[in-house]
Amino acid sequence: MRTAAILLLCILGAALFCTVSCNSSxxxxxxxxxxxxxxxxxxxxxxxxxxxxxxxxxxxxxxTKRNVNICVE
Structure with missing residues (x-):
């Protein structure tokens, strides 16, 4: 039971780390x-x-002189 809890905690930690690192690109x-x-x-x-x-x-x-950004091709 203890091993399963540690494994679950590691998986959740890895998922959280991946989510945080992917959003900071x-x-x-x-x-x-x-x-x-x-x-x-x-x-x-x-x-x-x-x-x-x-x-x-x-x-x-x-x-522009009024600080408006206009995109042109």
Missing amino acids: TGPENCCFKFFPGTLSPSRVRSFILTDDRCPKPGVILV
């Missing part, structure tokens, strides 16, 4: 999933950020 921070369909005046753009190479679609994030 690092992925891309800046990705675009929807893109702005229109045009944007260059005078409204303050800066830009290239999306991460690990993102499903490449893109550019434009930061």
Whole structure:
């Protein structure tokens, strides 16, 4: 009985460790999933950020002077 309890405790501990370590994976921070369909005046753009190479679609994030992020292809 004691051996079964220790085995169960080890299995639960391993499952908990796997769950915690799997959720801490690092992925891309800046990705675009929807893109702005229109045009944007260059005078409204303050800066830009290239999306991460690990993102499903490449893109550019434009930061406007009002601190609004707009994704464009």
